[in-house]
Amino acid sequence: MNYAKIRKFDVSNGPGVRTTLFVSGCTNNCEGCFNRELQDFNYGDKWTKEKEDEFLSFVKNENVVGVNILGGEPMDQVKDKDLHNLLKRIKEETNKSIWLWSGYIYEDIISNSNKNEILTYVDVLIDGRFQLDKRNISLKYRGSSNQRVIDIAKSREHNKVIELEI
Template sequence: MKYAKIRKLDVTNGPGVRTTLFVSGCTHNCEGCFNKEQQDFNYGNEFTKETEDEFIELTKSRQIKGVNILGGEPMQQIMDDTLLNLLRRIKAETNKPIWLWSGYKFEEIISNPKRLELLKEVEVLIDGKFQLDKRDIMLKYRGSANQRVIDVKKSLQQGSIVEIL
């Protein structure tokens, strides 16, 4: 897996101070995408074991309230288990909540076994493709009105979408 960047201290994506990983690669090609260069699966740096260890150490800091996974498209990082292993380590070693942004809808994610595996490690999913005609800068944690902020654990338990905002 390649990644575009890591933000050690992120206050723009999710509540509180968070550590953020922007993965590389996305085939959605949403009009108005703010991370166009990150659509290329070969963009950025290789996510190595050393990078993973550094990310975990950043996340362990007391000031970090959670983790964000954006892209690119995190749910297209299923060619190997790199992202899944990272998410599992975050849970095991820090127990900090994970928020993930995806252009796929919740319903699409749960119908794919590999994507569902990733989703099960996440507390909050912001789902749906960015839609330029529904862009709204007043929305919290999302770029367009069609996107949902979903409580993953409750949604999986209840078998129906539970939105937070």
């Protein structure tokens, strides 16, 4: 996996102070994408064990309440286990909340074993492709009105999409 950027302390994505990872690579090609350069799977730097350890050290900071995973497309990170391993470590070592943004919808993610494996560690999924014609800058945590902010634990428990009350 390659990554484009890490924000040690991020207050612009998700609630509270969070540590954010922008992965490289996306096959969605959404019109109006604001991270177009991150669509290239070779963009940025190679993810390493050292980078993973450093990222975890940021997450373990007492001021950090959780993690954001954006891209690129996190659910396209299935060619290796790098993202899966990172999310697993976050849960095992910190149990802090993980929010993940994906152009794929929840129903498609859970029907794909590789993507669902990543979702296992996610607390909140913001799903759906950004749609320029549905762009709405007043929405919290998402860019277009078709996107949903999903509580994964409740959705799995009720076997249907349960959106997070914001």
